[in-house]
Amino acid sequence: MLLGYNTNGFAHHRLEDALVILSDLGYRTVALTLDHRALNPYDPDLPAQLTRVGDLLRDREMRCVVETGARFLLDPWHKHQPTLLDPDPMARARRLDFLKCAVDMAEALDADAVSFWSGTRDALEAPDVLLARLVQECRDLCAYAARRKVRLAFEPEPGMFVDTMTRFAELHRAVADPHFGLTLDVGHVYCLGETPVVDHLRQWKDSLWNVHIDDMRRGVHDHLMFGEGEIDFGEVMSGLREIGYEGGVHVELSRHSHNAVETARQALQFLTP
Numbered sequence: 001m002l003l004g005y006n007t008n009g010f011a012h013h014r015l016e017d018a019l020v021i022l023s024d025l026g027y028r029t030v031a032l033t034l035d036h037r038a039l040n041p042y043d044p045d046l047p048a049q050l051t052r053v054g055d056l057l058r059d060r061e062m063r064c065v066v067e068t069g070a071r072f073l074l075d076p077w078h079k080h081q082p083t084l085l086d087p088d089p090m091a092r093a094r095r096l097d098f099l100k101c102a103v104d105m106a107e108a109l110d111a112d113a114v115s116f117w118s119g120t121r122d123a124l125e126a127p128d129v130l131l132a133r134l135v136q137e138c139r140d141l142c143a144y145a146a147r148r149k150v151r152l153a154f155e156p157e158p159g160m161f162v163d164t165m166t167r168f169a170e171l172h173r174a175v176a177d178p179h180f181g182l183t184l185d186v187g188h189v190y191c192l193g194e195t196p197v198v199d200h201l202r203q204w205k206d207s208l209w210n211v212h213i214d215d216m217r218r219g220v221h222d223h224l225m226f227g228e229g230e231i232d233f234g235e236v237m238s239g240l241r242e243i244g245y246e247g248g249v250h251v252e253l254s255r256h257s258h259n260a261v262e263t264a265r266q267a268l269q270f271l272t273p
Contacts (some may be wrong), residue, residue, distance in 0.1 A: 001240050002063060003271055004029030004250040005264050006212070007038060009068075011257035015039065015049075016056055021261055023060040026268055029211070029248035030062055031115070034102060035070040037171035041101035051103035054109050060176020065153070065210050065248055066106045068116045074098060074237075084131050084137040085161055092137060095119075099141055105148045112247055113153040113209040114145070115183040118171075121161040128144060130161055135174045141156035142177040153210040158191055158221040165194050172207070185252065187216035190231050205243040212252040213271070223253055225263065226270040234273070 005027050010018035022030055032039060032053075039049060057064055073095055075081040082091035084099075102114045121130055124261030138154070145152050156168045172180065182204050189197050201208065212237070216222065226233065227263040240249065251271070255262040 001211075001237075001243050002028040002248050003268060004031060004063075005267070006031040006033060006067060006250050006254065008033040008035070008067070008254040009251070009256055009263065010260045011035075013257075013260060015234060016052060018260070019053070019056050019060065021055070021061070022264060023062055025261075026272075027264070029250065030057075030064050031067045031212075031250040031252070032064050032109075032111075033067040033070060034098075034105070035073055039105060040073065041098060041105070050105060050108055057109065063248060064111045065151065065250070066102045066109070066111045066114045068102050068114065071209070082118060085119050085121060086135055087122060087125065091186045092133075095220065096137060096141060100144050103145045103148055103150045103152075105142070107148040111150070113181065113183070115153045115155055115210050117155045117157045118160050118162040120159065127161075130192040131171070132153055133176065134171065138171070138175045138180060138191040139177065142175065142179045144187075145179050146177075151179055151181055151209050153181050153183040155185060155210075155212070156183070156188060158188055158218060163188075164192055165189065165200050174216055181209040183210040183212065184208060185212035185214070186231065186236055187214040188221070188250075189228070190229075191216045191218060193218055193222050198242070199237055201236075201239040201243050201245070205245070208243075208245060209247055211245070211247065211249045211250050214252050217265075223255060225253065225256065226267060237271070245257070 071079045086092045106114045215224040251267045
């Protein structure tokens with residue numbers, strides 16, 4: 001496995017500066033969260049920035065995944081909107097277009113995967129209607145990704161329609177595409193009481209293409225610094241070694257950007273042993 005860091009934890013840095021810092025600290029992979037000033041798909045300067053980032057990653061011998069969880073990139077008024085579940089076809093098309101742009105960037109950067117999630121549900125619509133809609137959108141995205149030889153890593157997220165590993169398993173069966181795999185967030189699994197985490201690592205080892213790691217307490221969706229929550233990381237890291245996981249294990253502490261460098265340093269010191 002390769003220890004990495006999510007750039008959403010460096011929100012106040014230039015992206016290129018964050019990559020240099022993470023490399024100098026000793027991280028070997030990075031989760032690139034596309035955002036307003038970080039590989040924004042709709043920025044006219046994107047081609048030049050993409051070239052700079054790609055060159056930097058190659059020079060530093062760093063791998064990457066592309067993350068699509070920017071809070072207000074598509075809608076400045078509403079967090080994480082629109083989604084693939086939106087009842088408005090035009091709104092869904094905006095999210096799908098954004099995800100396809102992420103696939104294009106993943107191809108250009110030779111990324112390990114594109115990570116994404118379902119979004120929140122409309123309480124007025126039946127779950128089977130929402131699932132059918134999500135399956136179709138995921139299949140469309142899979143077809144696009146397949147032509148570019150890019151893998152998709154879906155992340156179950158607390159508070160969203162697909163929140164648990166059980167719901168992910170249902171979605172995975174329905175999509176049934178070899179390009180459709182898993183982003184597993186260790187904190188999310190623990191938060192929702194789906195323990196032991198190692199059982200999910202074993203079950204999904206052949207489709208596990210991205211890992212997020214952070215501390216958390218049971219029942220509270222709050223990404224914490226290691227040691228501030230309840231997770232046994234010795235067990236988690238042993239489980240990743242047991243299944244022979246070779247991808248990125250990306251620290252996700254997006255609310256620690258005010259102290260990004262020291263947080264990244266401490267996280268690496270904690271995880272390395």
